[in-house]
Amino acid sequence: MGLLARKSITELQHEAGETGEGSLRRVLTASNLTLLGIGAIIGAGIFVLTGTAAALYAGPAVMWSFVLAGSGCLFAGLCYAEFASMIPIAGSAYTYGYATLGEFVAWIIGWDLVLEYLFGASTVAVGWSGYFGAFLHRNGIDLPAGWMSAPLTVEGTHHLTRVPGGVMNLPAIVLILLMTVLLVIGIKESARFNNVIVYIKIAIVLLVIGFGFFHVTKANWHPFVPPNTGGFGNFGWSGVVRGAGVVFFAYIGFDAVSTAAQEAKNPQKDMPVGILLSLAICTVLYILMSLVITGLAHYTTLNVPHPVAFALENIPALSWLTYLVEIGAIMGLASVVLVMLMGQPRIFFSMARDGLLPPVFGKVHPKFKTPYVTTIVTGVIAAIVAGIFPVAILGELVSIGTLLAFVIVCAGVIVLRYRSPNMVRPFKTPFVPLVPILGILICGGLMAGLPGETWYRLIIWMGIGFLIYFFYGRTHSKVQRGIGAATD
Numbered sequence: 001m002g003l004l005a006r007k008s009i010t011e012l013q014h015e016a017g018e019t020g021e022g023s024l025r026r027v028l029t030a031s032n033l034t035l036l037g038i039g040a041i042i043g044a045g046i047f048v049l050t051g052t053a054a055a056l057y058a059g060p061a062v063m064w065s066f067v068l069a070g071s072g073c074l075f076a077g078l079c080y081a082e083f084a085s086m087i088p089i090a091g092s093a094y095t096y097g098y099a100t101l102g103e104f105v106a107w108i109i110g111w112d113l114v115l116e117y118l119f120g121a122s123t124v125a126v127g128w129s130g131y132f133g134a135f136l137h138r139n140g141i142d143l144p145a146g147w148m149s150a151p152l153t154v155e156g157t158h159h160l161t162r163v164p165g166g167v168m169n170l171p172a173i174v175l176i177l178l179m180t181v182l183l184v185i186g187i188k189e190s191a192r193f194n195n196v197i198v199y200i201k202i203a204i205v206l207l208v209i210g211f212g213f214f215h216v217t218k219a220n221w222h223p224f225v226p227p228n229t230g231g232f233g234n235f236g237w238s239g240v241v242r243g244a245g246v247v248f249f250a251y252i253g254f255d256a257v258s259t260a261a262q263e264a265k266n267p268q269k270d271m272p273v274g275i276l277l278s279l280a281i282c283t284v285l286y287i288l289m290s291l292v293i294t295g296l297a298h299y300t301t302l303n304v305p306h307p308v309a310f311a312l313e314n315i316p317a318l319s320w321l322t323y324l325v326e327i328g329a330i331m332g333l334a335s336v337v338l339v340m341l342m343g344q345p346r347i348f349f350s351m352a353r354d355g356l357l358p359p360v361f362g363k364v365h366p367k368f369k370t371p372y373v374t375t376i377v378t379g380v381i382a383a384i385v386a387g388i389f390p391v392a393i394l395g396e397l398v399s400i401g402t403l404l405a406f407v408i409v410c411a412g413v414i415v416l417r418y419r420s421p422n423m424v425r426p427f428k429t430p431f432v433p434l435v436p437i438l439g440i441l442i443c444g445g446l447m448a449g450l451p452g453e454t455w456y457r458l459i460i461w462m463g464i465g466f467l468i469y470f471f472y473g474r475t476h477s478k479v480q481r482g483i484g485a486a487t488d
Contacts, residue, residue: 004102005479007354009423012087012099028263030270032195036339037278039194040253042201042285043124043336047131047329049247050290051307057233058243059226060294063287065243066250070283072446073251075439076406077279078429079413080255084271085427093255093405094347098354100412100419103479104469109408110351111465115401115458117344118378120252121337122386123398125172126150128333129386132171134306135326143171150388172386179338180379183345184365184372197335202285204328208308208321209288215315216295226299245399245449250286252402253339254279268426341382345374355481356473396454397461403447404458410439 028036054062083096094113098106133148146167182193228236257274264270293302296311296318304310309325312318349371352362365372413429413436429435474480 002102003104003474005477006100006102007095007098007106007479009087009099009420012095028270029265030273033257033264033270033274034277034281035195035198036342037254037257037274038202038282039198039335040257040339040343041251041278041282041336042198042205043127043250043253043332046205046250046286046289047306047308047325047332048127049250050286050293051302051304051310053243053246054290054294054299054307055301055303056243057235057239057246059224059235059239059299060221060291061225061237061240062243062247062294062299063290064225064240065247066283066286066290068240068244068442069248069251069446070279070286072244072248072406072439072442073254073279074283075435076410076443077254077275078435079410079439081272081275081427082413082425082429083409084257084275085268086423086425093409095350096412097408098479100416101408103356103474103477105408107351107356107465107469107473108462109405110347110356111462111468112401112404113347114344115397115461116252116255116405117340117347118382119385120398121176121340121344121378121382122172122389124333124336124340125175125382125386126169128175128330128337129169129171131306131326131329131333135330138323138326152389168387170387173383175334175337176341176379176383176386179334179341180375180383182338183342183375183379184370185368194335194338197331201328201332201335204324205285205289208312208325209285209292211318211321212292212296212312215318216292218295220295220298221291242449245446247286248403248446249399251279251282252398253336254282255402255405272427341375341378344378345371348374348378351473355476355478356469358472396450397457400447400450400454400458403443406443407440407447410436410443 050062053065054060058065080093080096083099087095087099094106094110097109129148133143136143146165147170149166150169151162151166225237225240226235228234228238232238233242254275257271257278264274289308293308293311297307297314302310306326306329308329309322312322312325348357348361349364351357352359352374361374361377362371363373364370414433416423417432
């Protein structure tokens with residue numbers, strides 16, 4: 001067997017139907033999966049990145065930035081939906097890559113997904129900590145400053161420096177550990193918790209959109225596409241493109257739905273619904289919210305950590321909504337952390353079952369039926385990163401990791417259509433190969449627009465992953481030993 005040895009689709013489908021002590025519990029419905037997707041998507045993007053992208057790159061045309069980023073996610077989402085219906089097993093893009101493009105590509109994408117879920121959870125937890133501290137301050141409670149900030153920060157693009165007085169970001173650590181405990185207890189309990197939060201934050205978002213549209217100042221929308229100031233990405237249509245790369249982080253999470261495939265009651269039907277419906281709902285909400293806040297406040301004033309609340313503060317009649325927005329941000333970001341912490345252990349779970357990681361990573365709790373070892377490991381590492389390290393430097397790594405996963409999934413659909421055209425597909429990506437190619441071009445283009453430093457860090461990260469694969473994964477791989485390998 002070589003580096004491109006593939007795992008048999010038949011074997012994967014057999015694993016998906018397994019029950020017993022070592023299997024995950026199928027308890028999630030289509031509505032649970034849709035709400036998991038919304039829980040992962042609506043968070044930092046709608047409460048933070050909208051203002052940043054508008055103020056620095058796109059102006060009111062940030063709406064088009066969301067459309068561009070959302071279209072790339074749509075094309076990738078259609079490809080995810082086809083795979084999720086065919087291979088309803090934990091592992092997401094890692095598993096899809098294993099079945100179509102080979103073991104080495106699968107390892108690359110599995111290691112790459114660590115950037116999306118584990119470090120993504122850390123990044124969002126720090127954002128949650130900021131909103132939580134502001135909420136406490138508004139209510140007359142101030143935590144010690146040293147326990148609200150990480151001890152390290154970044155100067156320029158790479159230089160780590162000590163923050164005077166900084167001890168650790170304790171609220172971010174506590175949040176991650178609480179979410180980890182919840183995920184160990186059970187996926188159904190986690191889904192119920194997420195559902196409640198999602199209903200609350202959607203209600204708050206709809207209140208902002210509904211009341212905000214009656215108070216917009218149309219002059220703030222002119223010019224809708226501010227003229228370019230001389231360089232690529234500095235407003236104009238190039239600014240819309242650069243803004244799309246920034247707000248792409250806002251869409252990270254919809255693919256986390258596919259990591260729960262092995263816990264869905266009817267994955268062939270429910271997985272495509274959960275992926276595509278959550279993506280569609282969030283895209284519409286992003287577009288409407290971007291229009292409202294750029295109509296309430298001039299885009300040049302929105303480069304603040306809390307742009308939605310800031311825009312509402314400009315309108316005395318809407319000041320009552322500011323308090324609700326802060327609550328919505330706190331709850332919304334918490335649910336994003338929950339879903340990202342849910343996704344990463346299931347990637348590790350699948351890799352361990354394939355022999356690419358030690359067997360302990362594939363252990364399922366005998367009572368709770370959750371991958372508790374990988375959940376605890378993920379939670380502890382994410383808490384350390386969020387509490388001590390400057391996670392801002394990891395934000396673009398999260399984006400580039402996710403974009404690479406999307407590119408591979410889109411390519412996988414094309415490969416499998418030609419390799420196995422007669423295979424049963426409960427959901428079929430439309431207009432193949434056009435849709436996958438568009439997904440590859442858009443996601444690849446957004447990757448190309450990221451800074452060179454981000455690419456260097458990705459290369460270093462992948463180098464660490466290659467060492468693990470060649471020194472452990474390849475020698476312990478079940479497929480390399482002929483177990484469950486594709487023969488076509």
